[in-house]
Amino acid sequence: MRSACDREGTAAGKGPEPDDLRLLQFLGWVVPLVFGFAALAGVAAAVFSDAGLLAAGVILLAYGGLLLVARRRVGIGGRGSAVWTICVGLLLAALLMSAVQPGWLAVLAITPLISVAVALPYVRGGDLLRLILLAWLTVVVMAVLSRTLRPLSEPPGWFSDVFAASALAAASAVVLLLLWQFSSRLNETLAQTRAAEERYALVERGVNDGLWDWDLRRDRIYYSSRWKEMLGYREDEIGAGPEEWFRRVHPEDRKRLLQEVGDHLRGRREHLNVEYRIRHRDGSYRWMLTRGLAVRDGEGNPVRMAGSQTDITRRKRAEEELLYEASHDALTGLPNRAFFMERLGEALRRARSEEGFRLAILFVDLDRFKMINDSLGHTIGDRLLVAAAGRLRECLRPQDTLARLGGDEFTVLLEDVSGEEAAAVADRLLERLRTPFYLDGYELFTAASVGVVLGGREYASPEDLLRDADIAMYRAKAVGGGRKGIFEAGMHTRAVELFRLENELRRAIERREFTTHYQPIISLKTGLISGFEALVRWRHPERGLVLPDEFIPVVEETGLILLLELSVMREACARLAAWQKRFPDHRPLTVSVNLSRNQLVRSELPEQIERTLLETGLDARSLRLEVTEGALMENVDSAVATLSRLRDMNIRVHIDDFGMGYSSLSVLHQLPIDALKVDRSFVGRMDGVGGDAEIVQTIVTLAHNLGLDVIAEGVEREEHLRQLRKLGCDYAQGFLFSEPLDAENAQRLISSYRRW
Template sequence: MLANASDIIVILDQQGTFCYVSPSAERILGYSPQEAVNHHLSTFVHEDDVQVVLQTLLRSLAEPGLSQPPVRYRVRHRNGDWNLLEAVTTNLLDDPSVRGVVVNCHDITAHEQAESWLRYHALYDPLTALPNRRALAERVQSLLDREQLDFALLLLDVDRFKLVNSSHGHGTGDRLLQMIARRLVSALPQQGMVARLGGDEFVVLVEQVRQLETAEAVTQRVHAALSDPFTIDEMEIFASASVGVVFSRTGPGKPAYRHAEELLRDADIAMYRAKTLRQSQSVVFDPSMRDRAVARLQLENQLWRAIERGELEPYYQPIICLATGEVKAFEALIRWHHPQRGLISPAEFVPIAEESGVISQIGEWVLEMTCRHLRYWNSGLRAGRPITVAVNLSVQQLAQPNLAQHMRSICVREEIDPSWIGFEITESMMLDREDTIAATLAEFRELGFRLSIDDFGTGYSSLSRLHQLPIDTLKIDRAFVAPIESDGRNVAIARTILALAESLNMNVVAEGIETSAQARELRALGCQYGQGYWFSPPVSGSGVASLLNHRFNLVEGIAAPPISRLGAAPDYPDYGDYRQDYSENCEDCEDCEDYRDDFAEDYSDYPVNSQAP
């Protein structure tokens, strides 16, 4: 029974020499009892642990009959490894049947290895072997608790890392992260640590920072460490990082933080601010950023409910034929009538919608509303001369499977011809997944939709691929239109784009026309279409009716007479006017019955009346 026991039982004399060793020692440690008997315990115990064992033996000798608290020590296995034993020592020298000090040893090597493995993986990132978020938080918290307040956190997010994964695979992305980790460690000062938070985010903890210049020097070293290309499988990959910097206190002797998570939160806020600038930028946190982040989160939460509350409204900006002045199309835009803040600029809420994912829901709603408007316009006011509307697509929408078929199903449900709808993508979207997006665009074209590239000239699309894409229209970015009257270089750029489009049998729309001189110059260059505030700002759906049959004058803008005999469109009240009027008198205008009744009465013959809140 003793041979199969999970414990080793030994009996020592007063000097620590083995008098008896149980047979189980051979199975657990590889030694037969005969090999151990008459040897001193120091023969087998690790030299660093001998003192602990001897002290336990002395206490046992002083306390006959009492079991000592368990102690742990290492014992050499026959194969040279070290096993960890937990032992309870009892002095039974006075027991005639024993006459020795009994030590019951339990082998806990496997248990300790499992615990060590769990501890390691609880504190270290398995991919890079760097400390993880928990280990970093514990280190930062210990510095705060000891009031060692002179330190800074640098939170790094690798720019465009998703592009590496999508282009070269996750295996290459993982190897890149490992190489970045090594470079960051090499750039770290002696006092500090590098941790990986997860994904493509790292943190550099810099201790003993007494001034901003020290943190800036470390930040520069971080950027420099990433500046050289990374070579993976004979392929060069360039990487940069956006960095948010936060200090542990705002002034001498004034701690700014009590908890580690507070620093990580604010470093994250500063990092996201850096990402809004451009690649490879650093931003030092200040408290006003936190206020903006909280306001942004509140706006995001409200945006999710904006559609069902009837706060969003499509607006349309006309696209004019520069040769005839006739309205040829519209671009659908979005406006948010916030119940407290009033009209919120798309420049503020569209980026939030894209980051939160609600942009897909909004984009689908815009298409539905556009289809309903189009059905009304093209069946009446523009019967026989159908108008088209361009709807913007986001990167998130393009990533959706079966997007083209889904958009077609909306057109079928709303009973409109897909050729009345155009979709716009920006030139920069082509960078991330060019092949996938090209396949999606081809499917759109096969289903009868029109396609445009917006902001052309500002991105980095491959001109060698442009002729392979099913694009109908290039839209010259407003950055080239605004100075076209005085800057010969912009004239040359516009002429080049026009020549390129002509060779590819594409139309061209110039965006951002604000003066008659710009319109005339673009017409003289051969540009077919123009769009901008010189002709008309974006208008609500009810305002479109008054524009459909106007011929615009390149000198006088909108003040030209109608070109058809259909007569003026009914002067529908503006949806925004209603919201403004009732929001001043009713805190919950979307539930105001008077508002609903008045809106419905005035829009009784308007086809999107059912969409009024």
């Protein structure tokens, strides 16, 4: 018991605390009083030769000595032990006094109360209860002794009366002193409480948090004015019950909040720290952060818990916005790749756990988007992507996931579908995207290539599924676009081969493995060579000579076509310039170079060609540029602008593969072109049953009416040559005259001056 009280005493080496000063003040009054009564009893014992008074004097003198010991202990920081010395000593002295002077019971009975009164400010809990019990037992024993023992002596009655009255007066003075000290202590405590309340109120206003204090024994909670104000209520509109708090918490968060509170009260968590939503008076939910700490009794049981409530709605909204931005595309508002892959992973896990569950991925790529973006600008391109995303969304169910992976690529996740259902969705998307878009006065025609893959538990990862959908999409694009491609097992092997081919092509450009061959173009009026078409060939170190059909689609898709075509143009221009110098009498002598759709949309193309002509020394009038109908009609306005600049440089422009169904006759006369090249498929069927001679005749007539020359491709038989001359065709090329030749053999052909 003493060790517990000692911890409340003054620490050694520090100044006296207020409780020490009050105890010393008490001893300063009581010690002289005790010694005074001891002296009075001793003098009376000598005068009256009274053994009982002598014993009483000795008892008082001994107790006075104990009080001196107690005062010393207070001075060295042992306030707790000093209190016990005073109180227990007083009870013991009272017992001894009642034994030698049983008649003084009426006066001595007050001493146990004084003992408890002295201990009250300093002793707590069980120690105080034990002291009270000890005081009660002392009173009982004193009463028994007063009835059973005879006094040692009988001092004169007048002295006994005077002594008793004096003792009663002294005891009353001690009680009054203790009451005065208690009043002083109470006033100090009230002042400290008021100061604490003022600090509490100041802190509450300063931190702008709502405070709460939960009395767990009474199950009542104090909610501060700010706590109620945070929820839109006045002071008198919220009671003191826990239900005022918990019933307003969002149903999805309530169980978690109660769990956190319970864990803290049971000691499983050191602090309460939990975020949740709580209903405001206006019906909306606000995000709150609640922190709290439980106060426990001596046995560790929680008796009180207090804490604060902070409004974190703005922070939560900012976090949600950041999370949304991290998982969604800024332009279209659709989920992005990360979001899509997470959702796809969840669907795959479901497929592994549910028998018969199938899912499908649709990989959508907008055809000709790059051309629109490059020619009309990124603003129009962005608006087209937004509009396309809107159309795609219209074709899907609410439970389907539509995402933008980047650029003009979109993906769709269809869950719990069959292959037929997935194909039907792909058809709806294709049909919807074929309708023209009207943006800023432009009528834009685009389409899409859609790859479809159906999967389930056989797929190990989301990346594998997306890869196969991508492969299927590229398969659809490779056969012309504007359609869907269904993934088949062999496609992955083909994709790996294409990837290997792309790497080989990049190395081939670095190693200069590409070479230019020349196929002669014959004037049907003179029968002589009028020029050559420059055709690229790949001299593979292991496979030998590789024809364009095997690698041109890949170089176009990867963008390598830009470097390759400029390289071919430079070599062809340099070679023709050299031939013109070597064979000055062989006029005209021209070279035709193919331009892909990738080149045609580049605004810097005319400047690059002009630089090539200057560096190689070739006259611009000797250069012919061939563009396909498809590349020309993808964006007529942009193509016309580029080709017009080239014609202003005296470069002639030919439409290659004419008649394949892309051109619009209504705009043909507006195009800055000089010749039409009839596709080889028409020439090859001119002499068959139901042949295409009439089609070739129509093309020739149309071209001549527009002031254009006509060049027939794919001439392989003498009969074709006779018919073409009869139809009035201007030029022809094909295996009948020569296959494409390397530079050395082409020069030998020029030098032969052969006539057909």
